[in-house]
Amino acid sequence: MIELYKLTEYLQLFKEFSMEDVKLFFSALARSKTLRAGEVYIAAGDTNRKLAHIKQGLVRAYMVNEEGVEKTLFFRKEDQQIAAYDCIFKNEPSRFYIEAFEETVIIELDYDQLQAFMERHPQYEKARRHFIQNLLMETLTRLEGFVLLSNEERYLDFISRNPGLVQRVPEKYIASVLGITPESLSRIKKRIKEKSEN
């Protein structure tokens, strides 16, 4: 679901784009790719500065920590974007794996090509800033959940912001994204069920 303040922003952005611009942008830079379920798109250690828009499907970003334990940081689905952000923003190898969780169709861009394009077309700089600003708001909202909400409230907030996702993803991954153990998540769900039955 798109929030109102985002919609207003998007409408403003589109005023600055012509259909020709959009075609130019995508034909020059973007490639469509299909990833099969389970396919690793970005691996830990990769240095490719890739980013992609998800047309269809679901991807999972995870890290394997020093104890060999896999931790899922986030899921991204249709109409969201993924990026090798350690590579792009820090010029470091990716610490994360990004894999297709379902068969996934993406539109892929190379960040360095995008950069070169932006240098030639600075009129898009504002749109790019809006895009990053929206990512910042999304990240801040999620961060706030960890400080301001209880585990139960964070779970309820998560399912209201990500409708349909819990049906597509096993519980252990949802627990990881929420920063809790699978056992805690089971207890939370049981408690919510009991409340709704009373």
Added chain:
Amino acid sequence: MIELYKLTEYLQLFKEFSMEDVKLFFSALARSKTLRAGEVYIAAGDTNRKLAHIKQGLVRAYMVNEEGVEKTLFFRKEDQQIAAYDCIFKNEPSRFYIEAFEETVIIELDYDQLQAFMERHPQYEKARRHFIQNLLMETLTRLEGFVLLSNEERYLDFISRNPGLVQRVPEKYIASVLGITPESLSRIKKRIKEKSEN
């Protein structure tokens, strides 16, 4: 402490600015203000689209939740920035209080004036995007800590990223920022002390 990738970025940015630009920017838009310790700079409910650079001092952002419990979301200190981000990015009243925790000197900007300035000087758009990008990286790093690290690791990471802050701030606020109870934080500190003595 500034990280290497940021330094490289800042150096690139400054190539695009002349001293004249910087003077113009600050003389036209910025005001210096001194807040006394405990003074509320932004209150919950405020709609002023303010942002500020902290020259000296320390500020705290907190929220009062539905149960009347105060939750501290973050501290910002010298050379960092604060903003009424609900007002600026969402056009909604601030959910947060931002108060001076020590006597604090800020350079204040009005966001709408900044916007108008940016419209007239689009050459700064790139610098603004970099600034937001850095905020995004900072926020992502903190978010990662909640998913990838244990409470003890998150505390150790926090003190290494914020040297000197634990000396300036009572433990209950640090616990809140870390998303744990003050009792958990005490146990963590005790455990770390015991480990270092063995």
